[in-house]
Amino acid sequence: MFITRSLAFGLALSAPVAAMAEVAWPEKPSQLVVIAGAGGGSDYVLRLLAAELEKNAGQPLTIVNQAQGGGVVGMTTYVNSAPDGSTVGQMSPFAQYRMMGQADFTSDSFTPIALVNMDPAAVTVAEGSELTSIGMIADRLKAEPASLRISCGGGCSASWDIPFVSLMLDEGVDVTKLNLIPATGSAAGLQELASGGVDIVLSSLPETDALRDAGMVKNVAVFSAERLERYPDVPTVAAEMGKDVSGGTWRGIAGPAGMEPELVARIEAAVKVAFDSETFQSGMKDRGFGAVWMDAATLAGFMKDHELQTERVIDALNP
């Protein structure tokens, strides 16, 4: 009698708790490791998301910025933490770290949770350049692979150059001869472009806003399936070349390997609510970031593809 009553009482109590739990993550103070410095693009996107998660759950979600080692330090921190949902981190391109001997992450080192942002790579040239389309660039590189100085806007094994080199591989360019020049970030690469130091810069579109608005550079193509709403004049590689090569950088949430599926589903649901919020959507639009959603299962497959694409390109560049 007593048992059944307390059971019924317990069930009555737990029902609303369970319903709430579907969106309520974090249920205790937790941290989100951002693998870039405070104030940059990654920091902006994830702070925006964390603010919503915090508000919905009523629990603090602290952003910890660990940008050292190009992001390796931050990823190492959350990959080595307990898989209980109290520490998660930014999921972004990771396959290059292992190939450069910087870390040993594979897609199995993480528990994918959700992807919230994707910014396609773009090809930018100086205003007045004779190269006015991605097709012309491909033809030129096919004839003389070393004739153009290409700034990667970041290390030359990262987000921006991987889709570009993939496309050139498909086009039959001898990519080992490409003159790829690493820059410390897109701003440095674009400065080189403006001063005539390089011929092509690979970066995201929003990063070129200032110099394009000043009439100093021109966007030639973007690596996405469709034209971007914010940049309707920039043609896609898919339309120009007839090849569906897309890529760029992306940001999501992942945890250490071995998280319970129930926990992952709960965090994923909470992140989805935050992603769909007006604040997040308009905040992303304001800064020109692409709000793109992927659930845990889709992200897992996407991460595998990312590893394969990166491996193919880096192997081709360093035979």
Add this chain to the structure above:
Amino acid sequence: MVISTVLSNLLDPFLIFVVFAAALYGLVIGAIPGLTALMASALLVPFIIFMDPIPAVAAIVTASAMAIFAGDIPSALLRMPGTPASAAYTEDAYGLVMRGKAASSLGAGVMASAVGGLFSALVLSLAAPSLASVALSFSSVEYFWLGLMGLSCATLVTSDSLVKGLLSLFFGLALATVGMDPTSGIPRFTFGSVDLLGGFGLIPVLIGFFAISELMRNACIPTETRQKLPPVGPILRVSLRGLWSHRVGVTKGSLIGTVVGILPGAGSDIAAWISYAVARRGSKRGRRMDDDGALERITVASAANNASLGGAYIPATVFGIPGDAISAIVISVMFIKGINPGPTLFMNQPATIYTIFAIFFLANIAMVPLGILMVRAFGAVLRLPPVYITPLILLFCIVGAFSVENTIIAVAMAAIFGVLGWFLAANGIPLAPAILGLILGPLIEQTFMTTMLKAQGDYSVFFDRQIGSWLAYVTIAVWVVVLGSRVIGALRERRAARPGAS
């Protein structure tokens, strides 16, 4: 359009509060011997990281200007330079105080500092935008020479001993090679440790070198019985009269300070030493050993060390290259706050950058009344026993190192570099070239590699571009002149010593 935005930005009550609080903070830190303007800026970082961009930068600008002036106070009253920038004229200032002329000594300091600061702010506001358009034609070749010039100036001009300066510089450059190779991303000297993958963070090393080592040095000096301070009379009228009578000296100091500040790698201490040397050797008035001569030297050097602050922001905001270690901190704060220094800053956010420039004017005008107040309140600050002050500062150091990197290893780094810095300083090895090596080393390596990749290994590209080749010739000229004069000086000494020996 921009002007009205700037004015409305300046009227923000929170900004005014931040500027006022930072001014008081800078004055207190600068007035405590051993605590530098650099440390004042570094310790501000954890507090301003949570502010909006403009108040954050305004806080550092104000605090550093105030700290540089406030360094004159203990320098004059206790013969202990509050900051290295005041060290050049400590003897002169202290001598005047001992002869009962505290008001004119400190008054000359505060007035010359304010005028020097205002002068460089004017140059900054007028010249930075035009320099910005020039800067857009800078490629990796120009940056390479600029970086090399900064390193050369810092080492060849600053230290008394060329060998010790070079030793420190190469130590800094060696530190800069740890971590991922800036071009290919291959880990170097990390011994498999993830903590070393990012290299040595600038702020933990700075805190270790300049703050912790200074605390250790001070802890080694037995507390002496303090002398009674001579009374300080009314300051304002005496100093205004003094300012007019030394107007040539103020102008000279402001010019030298601004130019030295613009050179990447040379900061306020260098500006003070160079202008002091110019005043002492270059004019009849500055050569005299009486009160007026001392005042002339104080005026020139005080104007110069404050003027260098504004000058240093020209390469900082236009090129993103630090003119000194303080502007290095400002650059990192600006990056964190999304105000990316560089030529495009003037196109993207003109209101923001001009508001920051306007803060320079505000800070230097506020320096006069606040500085005089500080001189009055100084006795009380100096009487605080080190037993209470030292642990508090150490606590700030730990918080500062951790808050920038978010790793406990950063605190360990600060401690290790504190001991190392103390050891180096105790042996007369200057620390500034090592820090500049750490800052400029990666820049020089990156731009060298980028240039070589672009030119496919052809070295002549370093002399091919118009601006680049000029920078190259200036850099090489600096080497030739400085090394040449050192060699000639050494030969002369040897020749002079020979007849005595025989």
